[in-house]
Amino acid sequence: MIVTESLSKRYPRVTALDRLTVDIGPGVTGLVGANGAGKSTLIKLLLGLAPASEGSATVLGLDVAREGGAIRERVGYMPEHDCLPPDVSATEFVVHMARMSGLPPTAARERTADTLRHVGLYEERYRPIGGYSTGMKQRVKLAQALVHDPQLVFLDEPTNGLDPVGRDEMLGLIRRVHTEFGISVLVTSHLLGELERTCDHVVVIDGGRLLRSSSTDDFTQLTASLAVEVTDTDEHPDGTASLRAALTRAGVAVTTAAPGSESGASAAHVLYVEATGEETYDLVRDTVAGLGLGLVRMEQRRHRISEVFQSDDAATAGAPEAPGPQPAAPRTTAPATTASATTAHRAIKDGGAPDAA
Numbered sequence: 001m002i003v004t005e006s007l008s009k010r011y012p013r014v015t016a017l018d019r020l021t022v023d024i025g026p027g028v029t030g031l032v033g034a035n036g037a038g039k040s041t042l043i044k045l046l047l048g049l050a051p052a053s054e055g056s057a058t059v060l061g062l063d064v065a066r067e068g069g070a071i072r073e074r075v076g077y078m079p080e081h082d083c084l085p086p087d088v089s090a091t092e093f094v095v096h097m098a099r100m101s102g103l104p105p106t107a108a109r110e111r112t113a114d115t116l117r118h119v120g121l122y123e124e125r126y127r128p129i130g131g132y133s134t135g136m137k138q139r140v141k142l143a144q145a146l147v148h149d150p151q152l153v154f155l156d157e158p159t160n161g162l163d164p165v166g167r168d169e170m171l172g173l174i175r176r177v178h179t180e181f182g183i184s185v186l187v188t189s190h191l192l193g194e195l196e197r198t199c200d201h202v203v204v205i206d207g208g209r210l211l212r213s214s215s216t217d218d219f220t221q222l223t224a225s226l227a228v229e230v231t232d233t234d235e236h237p238d239g240t241a242s243l244r245a246a247l248t249r250a251g252v253a254v255t256t257a258a259p260g261s262e263s264g265a266s267a268a269h270v271l272y273v274e275a276t277g278e279e280t281y282d283l284v285r286d287t288v289a290g291l292g293l294g295l296v297r298m299e300q301r302r303h304r305i306s307e308v309f310q311s312d313d314a315a316t317a318g319a320p321e322a323p324g325p326q327p328a329a330p331r332t333t334a335p336a337t338t339a340s341a342t343t344a345h346r347a348i349k350d351g352g353a354p355d356a357a
């Protein structure tokens, strides 16, 4: 869908994109990076709205340098910043955008009604946009990107300014844009965690450079550790501690939650048990039963994307190994420098949302 080859964009004082080479297929792809990483610049180049300083790119097989108009016919764009006229209704605005995209009047009105219904704005469609909440405005921006039935949409920070519920709804909507309409999506965010649930593939850029490009499963692959939670009993008022001691005596490596993996009171009750094979499952089960505890859960653990970066931070800084299960080495498509990994990790923290937001 999108192929870039050594794509660069230099402004007089800053290199916004630095020899970016990436190949993005169909589906929902997250483009993640801290503020200023070059996400919006990449989108502008891919839409043919700004010329590259060097390198080349194609979108849907069309050359961004020569075929920008044809690309914009087939691609929808939801800009990051608000650019909505306050005095017109969502219907008027989206019909106007549909007409601008070349749809005839009747088709524009029909598509507008369908699209506004899809984004959950049908009831409010005749109210002036100026009175809309941030979440509603984001939906209008999404609707105008979808109204001409594009093959691909670029969504620039669609969850900006939304509260956690609004963010979840928007992410669900984005997922459905692909599953229900078959439209591929490139969505930017500075929060790694929120892309984990939405995207099939994640591209991480930092300082205009590619840091990593992998499927979400590769980021969050299953590990050979089990998360185990048990109940307390009168005999074992701290069931977790008793189980930990018993498993340690049996020669099994046990740790408590990895930093950043889980937080809050419940995390203290989760044990991470290194599994060497099926016998580990049996041993945990038998030990729990032997102590008379209730087994609340025993599951193979999946990493969160942010943990991959946390482990990179620790490794590149030469920090001692963090307690808890360590992720398997992630696949990299570009050398991850200390600065890059650190900045990408900071992107998660800066979002104010611990981990998955």
Ligand SMILES: Nc1ncnc2c1ncn2[C@@H]1O[C@H](COP(=O)(O)OP(=O)(O)OP(=O)(O)O)[C@@H](O)[C@H]1O
Binding pocket: 011, 012, 014, 015, 016, 033, 034, 035, 036, 037, 038, 039, 040, 041, 042, 080, 157
């Ligand atoms: N028109 C411009 N002129 C000069 N510098 C620019 C221009 N547009 C972007 N930049 C710079 O290029 C770098 C990348 O900006 P870009 O907007 O692409 O980042 P971003 O990842 O989208 O971040 P944000 O989420 O904050 O928009 C930044 O340092 C920015 O200041």
